[in-house]
Amino acid sequence: MKLLVVGGGGREHAIIKKLKQNPDVTEIVALPGNAGIAQDAKCVNIKATDIEGITQYVKRNPVDFAVVAPDDPLALGCVDRLHEMDVKCFGPDARAARIEASKVFAKNLMKKYGIPTAAYEVFKDAEAALAYVKLCALPVVIKADGLALGKGVTICMTREEAAAAVKACMLDGAFGASGSRIVAEEYLEGPEVSVLAFTDGKVVKPMVSSMDHKRVGDGDTGPNTGGMGTIAPNPCYTPEVAGRCMKEIFLPTIAAMNAEGCPFKGCLYFGLMVTKDGPKVIEYNCRFGDPETQVVLPLLKSDLLTIMRACEDGTLADTPVEFSDGAACCVMLASGGYPGKYEKGKVIDLGDAPEMAELYHSGTALSDDGELVTAGGRVLGVCCTAGDLETAIDRAYRAADQVKWDGMICRRDIGARALGILKGAK
Numbered sequence: 001m002k003l004l005v006v007g008g009g010g011r012e013h014a015i016i017k018k019l020k021q022n023p024d025v026t027e028i029v030a031l032p033g034n035a036g037i038a039q040d041a042k043c044v045n046i047k048a049t050d051i052e053g054i055t056q057y058v059k060r061n062p063v064d065f066a067v068v069a070p071d072d073p074l075a076l077g078c079v080d081r082l083h084e085m086d087v088k089c090f091g092p093d094a095r096a097a098r099i100e101a102s103k104v105f106a107k108n109l110m111k112k113y114g115i116p117t118a119a120y121e122v123f124k125d126a127e128a129a130l131a132y133v134k135l136c137a138l139p140v141v142i143k144a145d146g147l148a149l150g151k152g153v154t155i156c157m158t159r160e161e162a163a164a165a166v167k168a169c170m171l172d173g174a175f176g177a178s179g180s181r182i183v184a185e186e187y188l189e190g191p192e193v194s195v196l197a198f199t200d201g202k203v204v205k206p207m208v209s210s211m212d213h214k215r216v217g218d219g220d221t222g223p224n225t226g227g228m229g230t231i232a233p234n235p236c237y238t239p240e241v242a243g244r245c246m247k248e249i250f251l252p253t254i255a256a257m258n259a260e261g262c263p264f265k266g267c268l269y270f271g272l273m274v275t276k277d278g279p280k281v282i283e284y285n286c287r288f289g290d291p292e293t294q295v296v297l298p299l300l301k302s303d304l305l306t307i308m309r310a311c312e313d314g315t316l317a318d319t320p321v322e323f324s325d326g327a328a329c330c331v332m333l334a335s336g337g338y339p340g341k342y343e344k345g346k347v348i349d350l351g352d353a354p355e356m357a358e359l360y361h362s363g364t365a366l367s368d369d370g371e372l373v374t375a376g377g378r379v380l381g382v383c384c385t386a387g388d389l390e391t392a393i394d395r396a397y398r399a400a401d402q403v404k405w406d407g408m409i410c411r412r413d414i415g416a417r418a419l420g421i422l423k424g425a426k
């Protein structure tokens with residue numbers, strides 16, 4: 001079988017490595033891929049957001065199955081276009097992708113169908129939003145409606161911060177059209193859990209839970225990033241919490257999307273907060289998370305391609321989705337300055353890391369001299385699995401310590417909180 005994977009980051013690298021384990025797979029093409037993915041697939045330089053370019057490519061080079069991994073091509077209707085060409089796909093169509101692409105859509109869906117989430121108000125008008133934040137309870141969370149690279153969310157402790165966030169979104173256009181509508185949301189407290197789930201629009205099969213580390217600095221300090229590292233499983237996702245999530249959140253979400261006439265097929269990502277009143281949805285993503293995928297897929301025992309095809313064909317109920325009992329840790333190595341300005345083109349020395357860990361490339365490229373160089377903010381995910389979390393973390397850091405480039409940064413405490421929880425529970 002010939003497969004197409006749209007995207008070019010660490011998540012796509014992890015997906016491709018897993019897909020390759022199926023013996024029927026003869027070729028994988030990544031659009032655009034990156035220098036690491038090029039070791040596992042054929043990379044063609046067509047941007048993931050270039051839907052026209054992607055469809056033209058597929059017309060000339062037919063594929064048996066396509067996986068559309070990032071949020072923007074999903075929101076732009078990449079799956080719809082491929083379906084029109086009778087290409088089977090893993091991923092939601094544009095109408096279903098609104099569950100991530102519009103926070104207003106997601107919040108209204110949860111309200112209508114009684115899915116637990118933070119209380120909220122929607123504003124289209126800056127004056128009304130500014131009047132609201134003069135009186136609302138604090139802290140308040142201000143979110144741009146549309147996709148904003150994970151940066152459209154501001155947690156405001158004071159009215160001044162809230163007013164500034166409203167102005168940045170609605171008057172200064174900090175997030176472009178994404179910020180013309182905003183959601184002002186109640187601040188929730190509790191540990192965060194990420195759960196990715198396969199669904200064919202009928203049944204939902206959750207994957208092993210994970211924990212992201214979104215802030216750039218140790219001890220959860222500094223600005224938010226795309227994710228500086230992950231561990232799986234997440235110790236806060238107890239069997240009791242999992243049971244409540246299935247009943248109160250996962251199944252009702254699938255039913256709600258069906259009732260709205262936009263059934264969701266693919267990977268639905270539940271960003272959850274385990275509050276004292278039970279689990280609540282912080283956000284939905286219409287795709288695999290990055291770097292959650294880098295710890296979740298290495299623990300998947302079942303065949304990924306079989307599951308993805310079952311999601312498209314509506315046969316997930318009969319398809320096993322099994323995970324190993326072990327743990328995984330992914331340490332993200334990033335460019336100095338990230339998530340702010342950073343330099344590219346730094347030569348990467350991998351040392352012995354390739355023998356010690358799975359390396360998932362996020363932002364890497366080959367220089368004109370054929371050297372591996374940095375090409376993004378997040379550069380490389382160093383991932384290890386083990387029978388227990390402590391060993392997985394230890395192995396991942398030993399391998400990460402092998403890697404060097406000028407200005408490289410990495411958090412030193414990925415998994416530390418999870419380990420603390422596990423040790424406290426003993």
Ligand code: AMP
Pocket residue numbers: 118141150151153155185186187188189192214271282283
């Ligand atoms: P999002 O892009 O919606 O995932 O938000 C980014 C991060 O902001 C989340 O991972 C949370 O840590 C935090 N966050 C978002 N919404 C809330 C909320 N209502 N209460 C507390 N923290 C929040």
Ligand code: GLY
Pocket residue numbers: 150212226227285288289290291292
């Ligand atoms: N790691 C969070 C995300 O993929 O949105």
